[in-house]
Amino acid sequence: xxxxxxxxxxxxxxxxxxxxxxxxxxxxxxxxxxxxxxxxxxxxxxxxxxxxxxxxxxxxxxxxxxxxxxxxxxxxxxxxxxxxxxxxxxxxxxxxxxxxxxxxxxxxxxxxxxxxxxxxxxxxxxxxxxxxxxxxxxxxxxxxxxxxxxxxxxxxxxxxxxxxxxxxxxxxxxxxxxxxxxxxxxxxxxxxxxxxxxxxxxxxxxxxxxxxxxxxxxxxxxxxxxxxxxxxxxxxxxxxxxxxxxxxxxxxxxxxxxxxxxxxxxxxxxxxxxxxxxxxxxxxxxxxxxxxxxxxxxxxxxxxxxxxxxxxxxxxxxxxxxxxxxxxxxxxxxxxxxxxxxxxxxxxxxxxxxxxxxxxxxxxxxxxxxxx
Amino acid sequence: xxxxxxxxxxxxxxxxxxxxxxxxxxxxxxxxxxxxxxxxxxxxxxxxxxxxxxxxxxxxxxxxxxxxxxxxxxxxxxxxxxxxxxxxxxxxxxxxxxxxxxxxxxxxxxxxxxxxxxxxxxxxxxxxxxxxxxxxxxxxxxxxxxxxxxxxxxxxxxxxxxxxxxxxxxxxxxxxxxxxxxxxxxxxxxxxxxxxxxxxxxxxxxxxxxxxxxxxxxxxxxxxxxxxxxxxxxxxxxxxxxxxxxxxxxxxxxxxxxxxxxxxxxxxxxxxxxxxxxxxxxxxxxxxxxxxxxxxxxxxxxxxxxxxxxxxxxxxxxxxxxxxxxxxxxxxxxxxxxxxxxxxxxxxxxxxxxxxxxxxxxxxxxxxxxxx
Numbered sequence: 068x069x070x071x072x073x074x075x076x077x078x079x080x081x082x083x084x085x086x087x088x089x090x091x092x093x094x095x096x097x098x099x100x101x102x103x104x105x106x107x108x109x110x111x112x113x114x115x116x117x118x119x120x121x122x123x124x125x126x127x128x129x130x131x132x133x134x135x136x137x138x139x140x141x142x143x144x145x146x147x148x149x150x151x152x153x154x155x156x157x158x159x160x161x162x163x164x165x166x167x168x169x170x171x172x173x174x175x176x177x178x179x180x181x182x183x184x185x186x187x188x189x190x191x192x193x194x195x196x197x198x199x200x201x202x203x204x205x206x207x208x209x210x211x212x213x214x215x216x217x218x219x220x221x222x223x224x225x226x227x228x229x230x231x232x233x234x235x236x237x238x239x240x241x242x243x244x245x246x247x248x249x250x251x252x253x254x255x256x257x258x259x260x261x262x263x264x265x266x267x268x269x270x271x272x273x274x275x276x277x278x279x280x281x282x283x284x285x286x287x288x289x290x291x292x293x294x295x296x297x298x299x300x301x302x303x304x305x306x307x308x309x310x311x312x313x314x315x316x317x318x319x320x321x322x323x324x325x326x327x328x329x330x331x332x333x334x335x336x337x338x339x340x341x342x343x344x345x346x347x348x349x350x351x352x353x354x355x356x357x358x359x360x361x362x363x364x365x366x367x368x369x370x371x372x373x374x375x376x377x378x379x380x381x382x383x384x385x386x387x388x389x390x391x392x393x394x395x396x397x398x399x400x401x402x403x404x405x406x407x408x409x410x411x412x413x414x415x416x417x418x419x420x421x422x423x424x425x426x427x428x429x430x431x432x433x434x435x436x437x438x439x
Numbered sequence: 440x441x442x443x444x445x446x447x448x449x450x451x452x453x454x455x456x457x458x459x460x461x462x463x464x465x466x467x468x469x470x471x472x473x474x475x476x477x478x479x480x481x482x483x484x485x486x487x488x489x490x491x492x493x494x495x496x497x498x499x500x501x502x503x504x505x506x507x508x509x510x511x512x513x514x515x516x517x518x519x520x521x522x523x524x525x526x527x528x529x530x531x532x533x534x535x536x537x538x539x540x541x542x543x544x545x546x547x548x549x550x551x552x553x554x555x556x557x558x559x560x561x562x563x564x565x566x567x568x569x570x571x572x573x574x575x576x577x578x579x580x581x582x583x584x585x586x587x588x589x590x591x592x593x594x595x596x597x598x599x600x601x602x603x604x605x606x607x608x609x610x611x612x613x614x615x616x617x618x619x620x621x622x623x624x625x626x627x628x629x630x631x632x633x634x635x636x637x638x639x640x641x642x643x644x645x646x647x648x649x650x651x652x653x654x655x656x657x658x659x660x661x662x663x664x665x666x667x668x669x670x671x672x673x674x675x676x677x678x679x680x681x682x683x684x685x686x687x688x689x690x691x692x693x694x695x696x697x698x699x700x701x702x703x704x705x706x707x708x709x710x711x712x713x714x715x716x717x718x719x720x721x722x723x724x725x726x727x728x729x730x731x732x733x734x735x736x737x738x739x740x741x742x743x744x745x746x747x748x749x750x751x752x753x754x755x756x757x758x759x760x761x762x763x764x765x766x767x768x769x770x771x772x773x774x775x776x777x778x779x780x781x782x783x784x785x786x787x788x789x790x791x792x793x794x795x796x797x798x799x800x801x802x803x804x805x806x807x808x809x810x811x
Contacts, residue, residue: 188691252675252698256667259699260660262692263706264636267656284639291635292664295628300758303624309729319560320634320719324726326624327631334635347692354696357681383755386672 072141073132073148073155076105078171081163083204092194099180102205103171104128104163107147108155110209117211118153118240118435119202120162121219121226123419124293124349125341127170130162139170139340145424152428158215158435163205165198165226167349169342172201176277176342187344188274195222195356199229206237216240216435220418221385222349225356228393231372232363240435244377244418244427247389248396249357254384257296258350261289265343274344286343287334294333299381299414361396373403375434377427379417380410405434444513445504445520445527448477450543453535455576464566471552474577475543476500476535479519480527482581489583490525490612490807491574492534493591493598495791496665496721497713499542502534511542511712517796524800530587530807535577537570537598539721541714544573548649548714559716560646567594567728571601578609588612588807592790593757594721597728600765603744604735612807616749616790616799619761620768621729626756629668630722633661637715646716658715659706666705671753671786733768745775747806749799751789752782777806 083089084098091097105128110117120130120143127139131147134140147153153160164172167190175190206214217227217238224246231241247254268285270276298306307326315323322328376394378387387408397404409426411417418427455461456470463469477500482489492502492515499511503519506512519525525532536544539562547562578586589599589610596618603613619626640657642648670678679698687695694700748766750759759780769776781798783789790799 192689192691249681251672252679252681252696253667253670253672255681255696256663256675256698256702259694259696259702260663260667263656263663263703264639264660266692267636267640267660269641284635288632288636288639288660291628291632295625295632298625300623300625303628307624309621309624309627317564319564320638320723322631324624324627324631326628330628330631331635351692 071148072144073107075133075135076107078103078105078128080104080171081205081208083201083208089201089204091191091197093192095191097191100166100173100201100204101171101177102163102166102173102201104161104205105130107131107160108158110159110211114209114211115213115215116157117159117161117206117209117214118216118218119206119214119230120147120153120160121202121217121223122162122164123219123221123223124353125337126223127168128162128164129170130160142419145421146428146431152432152435153218154432161209163202165349166201167193167198167345167352169345174342175274175344175348185277187277190344190348192351193348194352195225195229196233198352199226199233202226202230203234203237212237214238216242218242218244218431219246220244221246221415222353225353228358228363229356231369232358235365235369235372239371240373240375242375242377242431242434243390243393245379245382245385245390245415246393247385248363248393249359250354251389255354257292257384258354260292262347262350264288264292265346271343274347276343281338282343283335283338286338286341286346287331289346290337290341291330291334294330296384297414297416299383299412301381302413305412361400364396364400364402368400369402374405375430376404376406377418377430378406378408379414380408381412382415382417384415443520444516445479447505447507448479450475450477450500452476452543453577453580455573455580461573461576463563463569465564467563469563472538472545472573472576473543473549474535474538474545474573476533476577477502479503479532480530482531482583486581486583487585487587488529489531489533489578489581489586490588490590491578491586491602492519492525492532493574493589493595494534494536495591495593495595496725497709498595499540500534500536501542502532514791517793518800518803524804524807525590526804533581535574537721538573539565539570539717539724541717546714547646547716547720557649559649562716562720564723565720566724567597567601568605570724571598571605574598574602575606575609584609586610588614590614590616590803591618592616593618593787594725597725600730600735601728603741604730607737607741607744611743612745612747614747614749614803614806615762615765617751617754617757617762617787618765619757620735620765621731622726623761627726629664629756630726632664634719634722636660636664637718643715646719648715653710654715655707655710658710658713658718659703661718662709662713663702663706666702668756669786669788671755671784673753674785677784733772736768736772736774740772741774746777747802748776748778749790749802750778750780751786752780753784754787754789756787
């Protein structure tokens with residue numbers, strides 16, 4: 068059983084690039100930029116025990132602890148806390164909402180100080196590299212010279228890879244989970260369906276929906292597609308099989324099957340907590356992410372860096388071959404890389420599922436402990 | 440190489456249930472009903488050489504031959520013709536558009552003779568069983584006592600299974616390709632996303648869009664999702680990889696990658712040739728399809744019936760385990776069933792892909808020839 072939650076922490080805000088702006092990969096300069104972040108545990112004296120946790124597509128800085136009324140659930144509560152895999156008695160854990168996000172960091176729904184209105188599509192295109200460089204500003208601000216670890220699942224894993232690619236001297240342990248060095252055309256295609264569903268909603272209004280009706284229907288459809296891809300065939304079979312809803316009416320095209328009702332519910336509830344424009348910006352950043360063959364590893368290799376690469380057997384969206392490719396490239400360059408394909412049944416989302424926690428927690432805990 | 444196309448045939452129309460109506464599984468009586476159908480080759484004297492080909496979700500009665508300007512492409516031209524697997528020198532091939540369809544048979548876009556307007560959602564819910572019983576009216580009309588074969592891919596394969604379940608004495612060879620005895624929750628879920636995308640389009644107007652603006656955007660999104668599921672990861676990789684479009688602009692959320700442009704094009708062109716309400720009715724019929732464990736096989740077994748069950752290795756939407764389950768049930772009842780999992784790379788759509796033709800054509804040709 069999971070030990071109980073860590074006690075509540077406050078969300079903090081760090082604002083940078085107020086005067087000179089932040090140079091984006093696209094060439095555009097943008098600012099000011101704010102990161103919403105949370106920290107758990109204590110930074111030690113030589114600032115050597117910091118682990119940066121990176122959230123997935125729809126996550127937030129709120130990794131662990133109790134949940135306030137207006138907050139999303141803590142998305143990795145079973146992983147972060149005293150005695151847990153990311154042990155707050157040993158490590159200083161921090162997590163920041165990515166730029167472009169809608170959970171407190173600057174994104175398309177943030178107020179443009181120049182106009183007094185939300186940026187909407189005036190927000191610049193951003194990349195995974197931009198997200199990482201923004202986080203690096205925060206790490207500098209906290210005076211941390213070297214992160215003990217970077218870890219994340221799905222997009223969070225892509226950020227972890229980008230971290231070591233961008234700042235190879237500033238991180239020791241890299242743990243990408245259910246991630247990839249680049250999106251396959253199928254992954255791009257599923258994201259594109261989500262974007263098209265949002266943009267097909269007339270309420271989207273070219274992104275200018277703030278203060279009015281939201282493109283809820285389009286965003287809900289986008290989330291439904293996403294949700295299917297996050298689950299496995301097997302977990303859907305277990306959870307729903309072909310069971311009909313208790314209140315199914317057989318009335319034309321209402322939800323008859325439990326799986327339909329579940330997806331509709333998840334789709335609509337997502338619209339209450341996520342911004343449609345952020346959906347567009349972040350999926351695009353993921354699709355553009357591409358660490359080309361071996362070029363993400365510096366000429367001199369990665370001395371002192373070690374990798375734990377985790378994939379899930381039932382993950383068909385980020386199939387384990389993508390993780391194996393990372394390991395192959397690392398081992399070709401004689402970099403320490405441990406690979407584990409976990410026999411978890413929940414598909415891509417396995418890293419978020421508490422009942423699968425033990426399988427990954429132990430791996431991560433002992434991998435981190437190896438040198439400390 | 441595929442021999443050249445068979446010469447053009449005319450689409451014929453058969454109308455039934457004009458006075459008494461057609462009793463549907465839902466209990467509702469509906470009529471009149473028209474089936475659009477095409478035939479290729481000659482029916483022999485004892486009417487023993489007829490093979491009923493059944494189309495997949497978006498197919499039509501136009502299986503083979505040249506294409507007129509206003510027609511869809513012939514969807515199985517490489518399979519039907521002189522000397523081909525379904526050899527029109529030997530067999531009398533026929534195919535009818537399913538009821539509920541939009542390719543000439545009665546469906547939601549057909550005129551309701553009582554109101555002079557299209558049925559729209561006044562069209563009754565239909566099942567795969569209803570589709571098959573409607574086809575059986577046509578077979579009776581043509582005076583065919585026993586079909587030599589029933590064959591189809593995807594939904595067409597479900598119809599083939601339903602044929603032998605409903606009329607076990609009236610068919611000899613049954614060839615379901617890339618099919619299933621029932622939709623899994625994942626298959627239902629993908630269909631439900633398509634339906635939600637259509638119904639989220641304000642132009643859908645509860646199905647009453649005929650004569651006005653069509654719910655094109657919603658239908659296009661639905662088709663995009665479908666299209667991804669019909670392809671394999673591998674075939675998308677081959678066809679698109681991460682190549683950018685020649686005219687990609689990098690402008691916000693326009694199509695940058697070839698795969699995006701392709702899906703958008705396929706989605707929009709689908710709206711020119713398919714009715715959104717038919718999308719709803721037929722996907723629902725597929726989702727409801729459920730031949731429960733071994734109950735589709737009569738007590739006395741299926742003497743004189745033989746099965747060729749074909750699955751494709753790269754088909755993740757209708758995974759081969761679903762075909763294996765059919766074979767398991769048949770073999771438990773000592774019914775002749777040959778199973779073949781073809782190593783085709785195009786995913787679910789492999790049965791429609793000419794370059795994969797040889798692999799399935801030979802199997803089918805020799806299976807049919809065994810007794811003739």
